[in-house]
Amino acid sequence: MDSVYAALVEIVGQDYVSTRTEELFTYSKDLGTSEPQWPDYVAAPATAEEVSRIVQMANEKNVAVVPLGGGLSLAGLALPLKGGIELDLKRMNQILELNEKGRYVVVEAGTSHGKLTAHLHKHAPHLMHSEPGAPPAATIGGNLAIHGQGDLGHPYGFNSDMVSGMEVVLPTGEVCRFGSCALGNSWYTLHPLPDVSMFMGWSGSTGIITKVSLRLFPCKKIQEQDAFVVEDEELVPDILYELTHVGMAEDMMVVSQEIPPPFNRLHYILINISGDSRKELEFKRQLMFDDRLSKYIQDGTGGIGAGGQEVPRPVVSKTSDWRKGGGFEYVGAIMPVTTYPECYKSGVEISGRHGIPYTTLGRVLGSGHSMMFSWTFAFNRADEETVRHARQALHETDEKVLELGGTLWKPAVFGQKLLMDRMDDGTLQMMQKVKHMLDPNGIMNPGNWEVA
Amino acid sequence: MALTQYKYMDIIHRCFRCGYCKFPLDWEDVDNCPSYARHRLESYSNGGRLWLIRAWITGEIPWSEHLADIVYSCVACKNCEEKCPLSFSDDIINMVTAARNLMVDQGLVPPAAKKYLENVQLHGNPWGLGAKKRDQWMADLSLEPYRDQEFLYFVGSEGAYDSRAQSAARALAGVLQKAGVSFGVLGNTETDDGNEAELLGEDGLVEVLAEKNIARFAEHGVKKIITLSPHAYNALKNIYPRHGGEFAVYHYTQVLADLVRAGKLAAPKLAPVKITYHDPCFLGRWNNEYKAPRKVLQSIGGVQLLEMGRNRKSAFCCGGGSGNYYMDLLGGSADSPARIRVRQASATGADVLAVACPNCLSMLEDAVKVEGLESKLMVKDISEIMYGTE
The missing domain is CATH 3.30.70.3450 (Alpha-Beta Plaits)
Known part of the structure; x- marks a missing residue:
């Protein structure tokens, strides 16, 4: 028997490991325009300890590990670009603590935003968290790994600004905690300890987020x-x-x-x-x-x-049906609010050129400190030509964003390269050092944020 | 090679795989799809299943036994159809069934499904028991054969053959007699209703079964039918009209609710007891009947009705639909749907888990035993509670 498979079975149990075509096919696909990337193994751990053991084993065997939350980034960020183990984290879905007076909740990272919303509605209806515009199956950990934003973006900023504590399995298998929880205290604050948290925005390439404390905010009647x-x-x-x-x-x-x-x-x-x-x-x-x-x-x-x-719950999935084709992808960028007119005009122009009805959206972050602006391109999954047009439109938009002075949010590999091409050398070297320090064998979501 | 005869080729690619289909209405968790709850791999969600079906249809992946297991592990509970926000949602189960049609045509169904269909074809029931034994459930009951009574009591295969379900079948006969309902039975001339055969993709067999039962009904001039099973209720009400069946069909809880309301049936008075009710998929999501069973339970003296968090349109399926009470493709785990469901029932503090379906009755009673909950939770069909079966 394949030794990696045997080790995975030993760690998570036979039911939650597969090397069969059907599972590999399913996890090879992203919902957006990315080409399929096949994993060699699929595993669904239930605890941080299991994640840690898998990562340690993967280092020994030099096999890539790609963490997956809800799989809703649309940008292929959890596709196994270099094969290896696709790690589905959705069994890690326990809500561990709800502290009403302290206004925070501690969850396992595979908890869906839908579940947390339902839990708060039932147990603390006067509190809410910032729910992203993604489908409710999006996970808390996945959203943080891409610096997500949500429906409290105007008063409180990015969702990743709302973290009060975090547990991460490092690429070498150690389990680390950040914030007050690292002292054995409750999970009420991330500050003021030295900032060693280097996991948000890295799309899982520096570690696997396993627990999160999220700030909660007043939910009015x-x-x-x-x-x-x-x-x-x-x-x-x-x-x-x-x-x-x-x-x-x-x-x-x-x-x-x-x-x-x-x-x-x-x-x-x-x-x-x-x-x-x-x-x-x-x-x-x-x-x-x-x-x-x-x-x-x-x-x-x-x-x-x-x-x-x-206030309607966003049903972004309907966007996928605009062309009766089951697919859409968007470029999200963090832009100065003042660029709204140019962003909008570029969306109309690029969409028109590719025969796609234009869709643009800007969400204010903070007190207008920036906005997340999205250009959405629907396609028909059964018509490769429309997929190709959407992919091309996405690439053109990525380039336009940088031209307009924007910063790509959760960029696909194409966009990551554009960003790193423009990035200052010192920053690039720092990223490289961080990556090498944390992931000496380069096993963690390889292909993402790789400095050339 | 593409399977061009697939009926839903024009829409199956429209599934975005966004995951709505896994949730109950209140978003409590991504675990209200029975096969996904059991396996927790995306391939077993209905989104994953539709993508796999399309890949098989277009030739992107080959057929395999595992693919067939995934396709047949959908229990057709319709939770996905309740939650999917897209306009084709009403066809999700149809898309799965259409894939099964092709697998049946090509002889590519899982062995357990093949056995199920063979048994129904040869013996008129999924267990392959003798057709002549179909009336043994009522051997010591003085039930009249159907002649020209007001109602035909259609017992169905589970009520006729499954030892646990037989108790419910007998209790219902007793309740109807107690209420003075004019009814008769077909005995050995009844055959399987075909509901599961349709869901398993064997349309030819459904046609044979429907025509056989319809001919029997016509021969006797049947106008009104009471079914024990919601699965039979669904078949007779929604499938048989396509084959020329013209009669009124009632699930027995609907009849009992009317009898209680009309004062023709006195509900029993029990010592104080807490009951929680499990909505069967083929009564609830398939046929939108949520009130009648609850009205019957509420009419019983001493009953405190407690609702599970997952109820009505959000009810979590026992995992027995689409022939899985026989095939058991979702068994063998603490996350088997029936075991999850009895834990949900037990969490309400109820003494009794009431059901209105012989499949659910067997599935959930077995799960109570496996979970070691026998001393805390009894599983009873509503017919048994109304009849006073111990």
């Missing part, structure tokens, strides 16, 4: 969505500046898309607000619309598109 609409994209940065000045929103996104027609060439600034009373909501609306946006209404350049709508 009433949550509603308003929409402010403008036709001129040049106005959007100023409007966002006005809105972030008063800081009344929980989430702010600007959406423009060709389909459905009412969104075409218009910019819907979707503003999620919350309150424990109608009075609180009205106060917030007064500050935003009466005090800050009335000038746009008065001069006829903007208007309230909707008010007091129920």
Whole structure:
């Protein structure tokens, strides 16, 4: 018997290891436009200890290990580019501690965002976490490994800014904790110890996140969505500046898309607000619309598109069905808010050139310190030509992002190379040193963030 | 080589594999798909399964026994269809069944499925027991053969042959008699309803079974049918009309709920007891009947009805659908669906796990034993509770 297979069976049990074509095929596929990459093994550990043993064994055998959460990055970041062991972490899904007064929750990294939302709804309905726009099967650990953002991005920034503690299995198998939990204390803060956390944004190439403490935030009784609409994209940065000045929103996104027609060439600034009373909501609306946006209404350049709508749970999967084809991928980039007009125009232009209805979205992060801007390209999985067009559009957009002064978020390997080509030498060398120090055998998600 | 005769080639590629299909309605966890809950590998989620089916259809991967096991391990509980947000969601089970159609046509089904279908074809029941023994469940009961009574009581294969389900079949007969319902049975002339044969992809056999049962119903002038099993209820109500069947079909809990409401059936009075109810997939998600069983249980004196977190449209399947109560492709693990389900039931603090399906009855009672919960949790069919079966 293959010694790696035998070792995996010994560690996680026969049921949770496979070298059969069906599992290898399934894990060779990403949901986006990436070409398939076949693993040699699939394993689904249930504990950090099992992960650690697998990683130690993989070092001994010099086999690659690729951690997988919900598998929803769309950019092929958990594909086994150099074969090896695909490590499905979704059995590590326990919610370990909910500290209401301390406003944090400790979870295993394979816990889905949907599960955490349901758990909070049931056990602490006055608390919430920042849920990404991804399908609810996206995992907490996976989202952090790519520096995800969510629906509390405006007040609190990236989801990876909301971590109060973390446990990681290093590429050599040691289990490390970061933050107050490293002292044996509760998992209430990541600071102020020396910053040795080098795992977020690395797409699992420096270690496997196994436990996370996430900050929780007040969840108000009433949550509603308003929409402010403008036709001129040049106005959007100023409007966002006005809105972030008063800081009344929980989430702010600007959406423009060709389909459905009412969104075409218009910019819907979707503003999620919350309150424990109608009075609180009205106060917030007064500050935003009466005090800050009335000038746009008065001069006829903007208007309230909707008010007091129920906040819909994002169903991003529907995007995959726009071409009745089961697929889409997007370039997400972290951009200065001021670049919104150029971002939007480039989205229209690139999409049009590839025969894809344009879809753009900007989500405000922090007090307008940046925005995550996405250019989405739907394709038909059964029509290779549309996949090719989408892939090409993604590459062109990656390049456009850098031209506009942006930074690619969770880039695929193509985008990683673009970024590293432009990266300052000192930073590149530092990345290389970090990678070599933590992963001397180069087994951890190889092919990602590899400095040439 | 592409299998061009696959019926859903125009939509199967539209599954994005986003994972909604694994959740219950309240998003509690990604474990409400029975085969995924059992195996926890993406290949066993319905998204993974659809991608594998498409790969087999297009020739990207070859058929294998393991592929057939994956395709047949879907228990057709329809949880995926409840949660999938895309417009083709109503066809998810149809896409799986269509792949099974092709496997049947090519003789590529798992051995257990093959045996199941052979037994039904040769003997009219999945266990291959003699057709002449079909009426033994009622040997010591004085039940009338169907002539022109108001209802035909369609017992189904499980009620007729499975020793645990026979108790429910007998209890239901007793309850109907107690309520003065005019009914008769077909005895040995009844045959398998074909619900599972359809889901296993053997359309030809379904046609034979449906035509045989329909001919028998027509011969006797049957107008109204009561079924013990939700699987039979589904077959007679939704499959038989395609084969010319014209009659009204009721699951027995619907009839009992009406009898209780009309004052024609006095529900028993029990010592205080906590009961939790398990929604069978073929009554619930397949046929949207969630109220009648609960009304019956609520009519019983002394009953405190406790709901499991996963109930109604979010109910977690026992794992026995689509012939798996016989094939057992999801057994052999603490994560076998029936074992998960009885742990969920036990967590409510209930004394009794009530069911309204003979398959669920057998599956869950076996799981209670394996979990060592016999002293805490009894599994009873609603018919047994209404009849007072100990």
